[in-house]
Structures are given as structure tokens and as C-alpha cells.
């Protein structure tokens with residue numbers, strides 16, 4: 001078993017987010033504010049789709065082209081999900097596809113069984129044998145990507161925390177903004193993102209109709225599929241096919257929310273989809 005390094009920073013951050021999310025339930029019971037909940041949902045969609053559409057499909061897999069303004073705007077919005085700068089995310093995800101299930105080279109190496117599922121879902125995020133390679137910014141052509149990497153901390157703090165807290169302060173619910181639009185929103189967003197690494201790589205949650213060599217599965221809609229699909233904005237669906245055809249813009253599963261949004265963006269001329 002390769003040696004794994006425990007990351008105290010990430011572990012502390014997740015602990016704080018989880019405590020905020022739990023406290024947020026108490027806050028909603030006693031100080032429910034509809035506008036704060038709507039803000040949390042809007043932030044979830046904007047930040048989440050910026051990860052699924054921009055980070056994942058357009059940026060990492062180059063599945064389609066998008067307008068420059070949309071690329072720039074979603075790189076800023078994606079920082080509100082606090083899921084690493086694009087360069088780091090992209091490199092890790094490309095390694096996930098190239099070295100799937102290799103404990104040293106796959107950052108999201110899936111392990112079998114129930115405990116393996118829990119290990120992949122959360123423990124491997126804070127304690128992994130995977131090592132990020134050093135990043136040389138002079139090799140990165142896109143100025144927006146360089147800018148996001150350099151200033152990721154302040155951008156993530158502004159979009160992920162300051163923006164929702166300031167907006168909810170307008171209607172007198174700054175604390176609700178922190179606990180609900182930051183804490184709960186991020187807690188659910190993380191579980192949706194991590195489900196793509198855990199549930200979408202576990203036979204307990206799906207099957208392998210395509211017979212792909214890796215642990216990637218096609219997640220079933222029932223019993224947890226609806227919940228996981230909602231949390232991951234559709235990304236958990238059709239994951240076996242995604243490992244077969246990573247450059248396809250669609251996962252080929254009906255009801256995938258990210259696919260639906262991409263179709264609308266294509267109609268508006270914001271992205272250019274090609275047949276997959």
C-alpha cells in the first residue's frame with residue numbers, strides 16, 4: 001500500500017464547512033429566509049456548472065469551444081466552488097483518465113467495497129498518495145488561467161464567501177448567507193463532486209454495460225441515482241461512457257442537467273457543440 005500524506009489544511013477546511021452546514025440547519029429552522037436559500041441555489045448552479053462545463057468538459061477534455069467572455073466569467077465563478085485552480089484540477093483529472101485506478105498516479109483512485117467507497121469519497125481527498133507535479137506558469141498560454149492560478153485564494157474567498165455574505169446582508173441575513181449560501185451550499189457541492197469519484201466508480205451504485213476496463217460505472221437512477229445526479233449536476237451519470245469517450249461533449253444519458261444547459265448555450269451561440 002503506497003504511503004499517503006494527510007493534508008491538515010484540506011481536512012480543517014472541510015471540517016469548518018461541515019460544521020457551518022450543520023449549524024445552517026439550526027439557523028434555517030429559527031431564521032428561515034427564502035432569498036438566502038434562493039441565493040444558495042443560484043450560487044450552487046453558477047459555481048457548479050462552471051466546474052462541469054468549463055473546468056471539465058471545455059477545459060480539460062476540450063470537448064467543445066466556448067466564447068471567450070464565457071470562459072473568463074466561468075473561470076471566476078468556478079473559484080466560488082473552492083475546488084482548486086483550473087490548472088491543478090485539469091492536471092489531476094487528466095491523470096485520473098490516463099491512470100484510472102492506479103493508487104500512485106490516479107488522484108481519485110477508486111477502491112472496492114463499502115469502506116473503499118467511503119475511502120474514495122472523502123478520505124482520499126484529505127489523505128492521498130498522489131503527488132501534484134510542479135507547475136511552470138510560463139508554459140501556460142491562457143492569461144486568464146494564469147491569473148486565476150496566481151490569485152486563486154483571494155478570488156475564491158471573494159466569490160465563494162464575500163459575495164454571498166454581502167448579498168444576503170442586503171436583506172439582513174448575513175449570518176444565513178455564511179451558513180447556508182456558503183456552508184451548506186459548499187458541503188453539498190463537495191459531496192456532488194466527490195460522488196463522481198466514488199459512486200461513479202463503484203459497482204454498488206451502477207453497472208458496466210460498456211464493459212470498460214476501469215472501475216467506472218454507469219450509475220443507476222435508483223435508489224440514490226436521482227440524489228447523486230442532482231448534487232453533481234448530472235456529472236455522475238454515464239461515467240463509464242465518459243471514460244470511453246472523454247472528448248464527447250455529452251455523457252449520452254437522458255436527463256443529464258449539464259448536457260441540457262450545454263444544449264441551451266449552443267442555441268444561444270455561447271458554445272459550439274460538435275457531434276459526439
Ligand SMILES: [Zn+2]
Pocket residue numbers: 096196197200201216239243
Ligand atoms: Zn472517473
Ligand SMILES: [Zn+2]
Pocket residue numbers: 056061093097242246
Ligand atoms: Zn473527465
